[in-house]
Amino acid sequence: MTPHPTNVTGTPAEALLKVRDLRITFGNSAEVISGVDLAVTPGETLAIVGESGSGKSVTSLAVMGLLGAKGVRIEGAAEFDGQRLNLAHPDSLTGLRGDRMAMIFQEPMTSLNPAFRIGDQIAEAVRCHRDVTEAEARARALDIMRKVGISAPERRMRQYPHELSGGMRQRVMIAMALVNEPALLIADEPTTALDVTIQAQILDLISQLQRDRGMAVVFITHDLGVVAQVAHRVAVMYAGRIAETGTVEQVFNDPQHPYTIGLLGSIPSLTGPRTRLATVPGSVPSPAEMPKGCRFSTRCPFAQPKCAEQPRLRELAAGHRAACHYAPLELSFGTAA
Template identity: 55%
Template sequence: MTEPLLDVRDLRTAIPTEDGDVHAVNGVSFTVEPGKVLGVVGESGSGKSVTMLTLMGLTRRAGAQVSGEVLFGGRDLVTASDRELQRIRGNEIAMIFQDPLSSLHPFYRVGAQITEGIRAHRDVTKKQARARAIELLGLVGIPKPEQRVDDYPHEFSGGMRQRVMIAMALANDPKLLIADEPTTALDVTVQAQILALLERLQQELGMAVVMITHDLGVVAEIADDIVVMYAGRVVEQAPVEQLFRQPRHPYTWGLLRSIPRLDLPRDVDLVPIEGRPPSLIHLTGRCSFQPRCPYVGGCCGEQDPTLDAVAGNEQHRVRCDMPEERRARVWDALSAGRSPSEAAAAVGITSAEEDAA
């Protein structure tokens, strides 16, 4: 069996604030296989980006308290020195950040910014680095790269700036590419182009990719596996086909219900998830999604559920106390276009008190 390229084990990150420690990452575990695409999905504030920043050592400046293991090529990045992480960042692990305009320096030409990253990790001349920058700009689909290499970031459109960021991330042939909301603020057609580009590059270069997004629809076509995060924890993880065919966590149902579907009547509305994510300062020790969950019943325990296999399937794991047979029936009702309240009533879910009685 192939060893995972990245193996994250019980990662925890607490960031101190004036109001108390924010437990942004609270016991996260997952693996990324070589050459595979992992989608990490959840609302803003669920801990997706902080998890990736932590494994790259970028939360150390924030004074974060970090524990757990992040094994990359046999090395634990949690205990690695700053110098070791500097050699890895931008070289073996690269990241595409959310907003390319704020990530690119407005005073420097894009070619100079790409060559800087190349020369930081490779012993090459300025001429060789410039040739590599032109090659990369052409690789990501920027026309006339030998001319555009000398342009400033403001001379590119939003989609082209994102392509520049992808070129910069690929400069040193990383083994792992982390894409943090790479299609944010782009129109639908440009989003599709960027996703198609990432998929093509991943297949051509054979690198592993972690795709961070709040939209399950974004990763539906390109991901091999999906991790769903909520309130700093993994609430469900599965191969992409299994998660879309038989999702098992109420939060995942909520995310899926917010995606437009062509197979439902036009009068079926998208259903938002009511309420707001909880404070990560004052954690209750119970299921974090319980205050927003339409399916709370007597089966819900006093402690946060563990991440357990679904019906003996170790690849599909879920953090929910609802019995498996009931979960399956709820999803069948939701798939048929029923509202959350109708789906709950259809399987006899009323309130915690009534269900317990």
């Protein structure tokens, strides 16, 4: 493996969560995550964006200590609020999870227990971490349900998950995650299963709650439109590595990695001329057939022999890094076309 730069993205001094050189292996396969650095500060939203198989969800599960199955090897250093996290031993994170750091998932129906009433499930999250009476726990549950915009919360508390719509269930998930006022919220594709009008409501809700509470948010999504709307900083992941990272303006207005450029070109626009979409040919290689060097090289239209060497995540502007030997591309390919 190539040596990895020791610097961390963002502003390490104030970072609430810092992850350095995260590496994850399943069984005997190649590394699924290879040297990922992340940092997020209070009040900031970091978006991790990538397609299926990019490793964005695995990364977040490892940080939450939810990747504890046999045969999974997790390496890397992590710090949360000045405290070292032992990612290799997920059990050590149990006390933090649901308390100082919380997570919401794509499919609320599979994350809620179908056999328990909504109110009981939220109150249980309180009593797991706080030494309060049942009545106090229920009062907090009611309060948070109101804050996330659940109508008639007293009635909803007595309902079961199947009685709610998808958007309402996602609000319940958010209420449950936020009831203990976490400092960090990890949201894994929280709006992907929702209709676009409901998605707009949930995105507004998450942004508003974040502003009110000064929470740090890690937002995992495949949708660049959602990223542009919610994130301050972005990490574009491809096949278990960070391809590019920077502020949302840097990455969208001055994209450097060919993968980022291809992704941006493949989104159909709502305005302007209807040109043929750019495509990223092929699909993400499986861990077994991962190319040596730059992992995007098998799909990259600019690939050169040098790409058999793993490119470093190079700084191109303050806080803007890309893992491409040839960034900015126009220097090498500008006139050739």
